[in-house]
Amino acid sequence: MTNMSSPLAITMGDASGIGPEIVVKTLAKDSGQTVIFGSALVMSEAILLFDLDLEVRTIASPVEARFEPGCIEVIDATRISELPPVGTVNTISGQASFDAIVAAIAAAKSGQVSGIVTAPINKEAMGSAGIRYPGHTEILADYGGAERVAMMLVNDDICTVLVTIHTSLRKAIEEADYDAQMSAIRLAHEGGRALGIPAPRVAVAGLNPHAGEGGLFGDEEIKIIRPAIEAARASGIDASGPWPGDTVYMQARKGRFDVVVAQYHDQGLIPVKYPGLEKGVNITLGLPFVRTSPDHGTAFDIAGKGIADPASLETALAYARRLVAARIGYNELEGTI
Known part of the structure; x- marks a missing residue:
């Protein structure tokens, strides 16, 4: 309490x-x-x-x-x-x-x-x-x-939530399933609200290059990530994507999105840490x-x-x-x- x-x-x-x-x-x-x-x-x-x-x-x-x-x-x-x-x-x-x-x-x-x-x-x-x-x-x-937590990293320009956290990239791909996507999207929404944004715009990054390029570079976006986004939208969350991981943070920095959901550790932390560590903060979502x-x-x-x-x-x-x-x-x- x-x-x-x-x-x-x-x-x-x-x-x-x-x-x-x-x-x-x-x-x-x-x-x-x-x-x-x-x-x-x-x-x-x-x-x-x-x-x-x-x-x-x-x-x-x-x-x-x-x-x-x-x-x-x-x-x-x-x-x-x-x-x-x-x-x-x-x-x-x-x-x-x-x-x-x-x-x-x-x-x-x-x-x-x-x-x-x-x-x-x-x-x-x-x-x-x-x-x-x-x-x-x-x-x-x-x-x-x-039951489930997520890391939210924030600095002056970016707010991001991770689907998977401290695990190998191979395991992260396995663990980024539908339930993990839904949990991260919901926690990103609640985290944005906790920061004072009434209706956070949540962008979900793809797992594969170019967000899979319509299945050419992988089908996780089609089979797992997109259905989770659609379910989140049906529940009232302003979620969109999957967006290519190499451009979604640029769009967020320009003000198009409030929170970005990253699929794995480095996808989310590199954009946050690149400008410097002085203003970066780690917030744990899902705790009481x-x-x-x-x-x-x-x-x-x-x-x-x-x-x-x-x-x-x-x-x-x-x-x-x-x-x-x-x-x-x-x-x-x-x-x-």
């Missing part, structure tokens, strides 16, 4: 990457009503390392947060007892990042926080700790109790709570150097606040998104 009076949770991310740095840099500018799920030790070290005018207050629950100026509230949700090495894959950091996410999800499900903003994690580090999830989205779906994230990774190569740009996390925090406010009103009127 989303509660506007509850704070937002920010997870620390991988302690060996830039997560702690961008979190403290962001909160030094605008802490607002936020609670960090992570390690008080790591966050205190980040404040010292980057010479920020902040102090850490450790709390056991979001209800204990005071939101005092110059103070960040941290829930010790990890097993970290000493500072892990920076700039490298580390088992302790991988386990800690996972533990912080799971704790934040539990708080969101119980209404103690209004949503979650996640700092970057490292899949290899989690794997070294025996945690077999390909990314945030799958953890959120599993522990958040969502709001979740946003910066659109970049742990950046081990610059971790601990003080040069990480917090802009994408700042934007993710702004989107989370916007989505929480929209969700409250939408829930009261029509149900959940």
Whole structure:
């Protein structure tokens, strides 16, 4: 249950990457009503390392947060007892990042926080700790109790939703079936509405070059994607396509479409990331709570150097606040998104 009076949770991310740095840099500018799920030790070290005018207050629950100026509230949700090495894959950091996410999800499900903003994690580090999830989205779906979720990536020009997420291209082709198309189209519609668009224009990209060229380059568009679009239109969604993947984003950037449904990971993420990572935000659709994230990774190569740009996390925090406010009103009127 989303509660506007509850704070937002920010997870620390991988302690060996830039997560702690961008979190403290962001909160030094605008802490607002936020609670960090992570390690008080790591966050205190980040404040010292980057010479920020902040102090850490450790709390056991979001209800204990005071939101005092110059103070960040941290829930010790990890097993970290000493500072892990920076700039490298580390088992302790991988386990800690996972533990912080799971704790934040539990708080969101119980209404103690209004949503979650996640700092970057490292899949290899989690794997070294025996945690077999390909990314945030799958953890959120599993522990958040969502039957089906989708990634929505947004920047200043583009909004896109993925049919398939973290899987091989071969498996993505197999998994982009009719049900997956319908789910992504519906979630794209609801995601557009959550961003304040009353009737989002949803463009669905084709899977094959030239959207199959009438079956010449593949028949998935004819047999699977087009029937899903027609069914979505019959249900009242302004969906169109399938459009060629190499031109649909250009059309969206020009204002013809509000949301583009991409068939697989790189088809959707390359257009969003190409202009730069500073303003890109990842939003998870289909969860019973709001979740946003910066659109970049742990950046081990610059971790601990003080040069990480917090802009994408700042934007993710702004989107989370916007989505929480929209969700409250939408829930009261029509149900959940």
